[in-house]
Amino acid sequence: MVEKERVLEALRNCYDPEIPVNIVDLGLIYDLKIDGGSVFVKMTLTAQGCPAHAFLKEEVERQLLQVPGVDSAQVDIVWDPPWTPERMSDEAKKQLGFDRPQEPSVPLELKPIRSGSSRSAPDGSNLLVNKRGEAYKVSDDVKAVWELCDGSKSVGEVVGVLAERLGVPIEEIAGQVAQMVYEMLQLGLLANPDEFVQLDLT
Numbered sequence: 674m675v676e677k678e679r680v681l682e683a684l685r686n687c688y689d690p691e692i693p694v695n696i697v698d699l700g701l702i703y704d705l706k707i708d709g710g711s712v713f714v715k716m717t718l719t720a721q722g723c724p725a726h727a728f729l730k731e732e733v734e735r736q737l738l739q740v741p742g743v744d745s746a747q748v749d750i751v752w753d754p755p756w757t758p759e760r761m762s763d764e765a766k767k768q769l770g771f772d773r774p775q776e777p778s779v780p781l782e783l784k785p786i787r788s789g790s791s792r793s794a795p796d797g798s799n800l801l802v803n804k805r806g807e808a809y810k811v812s813d814d815v816k817a818v819w820e821l822c823d824g825s826k827s828v829g830e831v832v833g834v835l836a837e838r839l840g841v842p843i844e845e846i847a848g849q850v851a852q853m854v855y856e857m858l859q860l861g862l863l864a865n866p867d868e869f870v871q872l873d874l875t
Contacts (some may be wrong), residue, residue, distance in 0.1 A: 674742070675707050675709075675710065675712065675740060675742040675743055675767050677707060677728045677813065679741070680687045680705065680712055680737065680740055680741050680743070681697055681705075682706065683736040683737055683739060683740045684696055684697050684702060684733065684736065684737070685697050685698070686736050687729065687732050687736055689701065689719055689729070690717070690728075690729070691719065692719065692769070693768075694765045694768060694769065696716065696729075696733070697762075697831075698758075698762040698764055698765040699719070699761055699762075699763060700759075700760025700761050700762065700765075701716050701717050701718065701719070701756060701760075702714060702715075702716050703715045703716055703717060703751060709744075710742055710743055710744035710745065711743075711744065711745045711746075711747070712740075712743050712745070712747070713746075713747045713749075714733060714737070714746070714747070714748045714749070714750065714835060715749050715758050716733070716749070716750060716751070717749055717750065717751055717752060717755070718750065718756065719756050719807065720805070720806065720807035720808070721752055721758065721806070721807075721808065723821065726750060730748050730750060730824050732805040733746075734746045734747075734748050735749045739816070741809040753795075753809045754796075754810065755794065755800065755808055755809070756809075757809055757810045757811070758799070758809070758856065758860070761791060769859075779828055779851050779854050779855045779858065780828070781819075781827060781829035781832070781847070782827050782828070782829065782847045783827060783828050783854075783865060784824055784825065784826060784827050784828075785824070785828065785854055785857075785858065785864065785865060785866075786822060786823060786824035786851055786863065786864050786866055787819055787820070787822055787823060787824075787862075787863060787864075788803060788804055788861055788862055788863055788864040789801060789802045789803040789804050789861065789862055790802050791816065791819070791820070794810060798810050799811050799812070799813065799815075799816045801815075801816065801819055801857075801862045803860060803861035803862050804861060805861060807860070807861070809860060809862065814853070815853050815857070816852055817835065818831060818835070818836075818853045818854065818857070819857060819862060819863065821834055821835070822854065822857075822863055822872075824866060828850065828851055828854050831848075831854075832846060832850045832851075835850060
């Protein structure tokens, strides 16, 4: 009998080419079935346009076939539901800095600006798409923060607007909003205009 833990161990040898975390801890494995010596894996990638699509599928199959008792391996790449950072394991979040405490992780005076576009997924949920074409499913709260970041408001001002909308004290949501801004900056959904200082040559 093929052990599930041995199969997961083999899958942990496969890495997303753009993120230094194995596909299990990234949350890319959606389903795993073992039937005698046959293993069936349903998985996704962090972005639909990922050029390593075919390579990663072959690598996963190769790793599975090295597990004792596995005679055949079938890997299906699916895109629904879309991958989001919330699917990562606690260890992966820690490695990539997503486990930061709920306190301001970006300067409150920073004036981030939206990058990419917003659209609805087939199931009606929110999708934010960065300029690389990578789509992320987000909550209504995250989308609200993204929409408010138009380059004219500081993070502190965005917090103030949301606090007024929600009828809650600013200090109650400041850390959470700053964390959302930080993560969206990392994913390319927001840009930091301060990184592009233009020289006045006149």
